[in-house]
Amino acid sequence: AQSVAQPEDQVNVAEGNPLTVKCTYSVSGNPYLFWYVQYPNRGLQFLLKYITGDNLVKGSYGFEAEFNKSQTSFHLKKPSALVSDSALYFCAVRDIPMNTGFQKLVFGTGTRLLVSP
Amino acid sequence: GAVVSQHPSWVICKSGTSVKIECRSLDFQATTMFWYRQFPKQSLMLMATSNEGSKATYEQGVEKDKFLINHASLTLSTLTVTSAHPEDSSFYICSARDPGGSYNSPLHFGNGTRLTVT
Numbered sequence: 001a002q003s004v005a006q007p008e009d010q011v012n013v014a015e016g017n018p019l020t021v022k023c024t025y026s027v028s029g030n031p032y033l034f035w036y037v038q039y040p041n042r043g044l045q046f047l048l049k050y051i052t053g054d055n056l057v058k059g060s061y062g063f064e065a066e067f068n069k070s071q072t073s074f075h076l077k078k079p080s081a082l083v084s085d086s087a088l089y090f091c092a093v094r095d096i097p098m099n100t101g102f103q104k105l106v107f108g109t110g111t112r113l114l115v116s117p
Numbered sequence: 118g119a120v121v122s123q124h125p126s127w128v129i130c131k132s133g134t135s136v137k138i139e140c141r142s143l144d145f146q147a148t149t150m151f152w153y154r155q156f157p158k159q160s161l162m163l164m165a166t167s168n169e170g171s172k173a174t175y176e177q178g179v180e181k182d183k184f185l186i187n188h189a190s191l192t193l194s195t196l197t198v199t200s201a202h203p204e205d206s207s208f209y210i211c212s213a214r215d216p217g218g219s220y221n222s223p224l225h226f227g228n229g230t231r232l233t234v235t
Contacts, residue, residue: 034223043123043210043226044161090161104151105224107161 002027002095004074006108013081014116021076021111023091032094033074034105035065037087044090050074061085081115088112119145121213123227130201130234138196138230140211146191147213151224152184155208164209167194201234208232 003026013019025031032051036044048059055067065076076089091108120143130136140150150167165186166174173186183205185197198205208231212224 036226041126041208041229041231043121043212043228044224045226046223049223104163104166106163107153109160 002031002093002106004033004091004093004106004108006089006091006111008111009109010112010114012114012116015083016080019078019081019085019113019115021089021091021113023074023076023108025072025074025091025093027093031067031074033065033067034092034094035059035063035074035076036090036092036107037061038090038110039087047076047089081113083115083117086113086115119143119213119225121147121211121225121227123211123230125230126228127231128233130232132202132234133200135197135199136201136232138198138209138211138232140194140196140213140227142192142213142225145213147194148191149214150188150194151212152186152194152196153210153212155210155229157207161210164196169194198232201232203234206232206234 005024034049035047037047038044047063048057050057050067058064063078065074067074088110090110092105095106096103122141122143124139148169152164154162154164163176164179167186167188169188169191175181183199188194208229210229212226
């Protein structure tokens, strides 16, 4: 089965500094990777995805992610963090189990980003 | 853009009672919806895939008789937690695929339902 790992429970960064939220993946075949953000007591919002093409993917709210096949990583980045970026971030991978054929998203455990003023 | 509405936002019920959570796709039809459960330590677990007009596909370890899913129309899926117990207290989130999109299209999520069983 496909999976993603987010090694950091929390990332702290000062406003204006660059931020990185890490994600590594384990897949058979081509990876289809996603980043979502969750604000308190809310559902998830889509940020960006990697399917094919350029390794640097640009998404919503100034976020981008770099797909690195050799390191099996898909880290989320932003050049200059804002206090309002503080939220819970989830990396996800598409999985299609053989026994069902239904596509589903498998999420990482999430990383809490805290941006201090 | 596509909006998924989930109701209620929060609910408190007594142990042994049943609770129904609704997930509606506004302004678009969703043949497939997904129900997730989020545990206190952040992890998001897929419970089941809800398919309009057919039985839901449950993930391994999820009790079908406890978490009843009905997807009777193209815009509504419901999750009923039957005979709820305190351990069922959690944050439940539904989602639907971007309308007209491919399998790689992003999911649109409802705002979740906080269930507390006393």
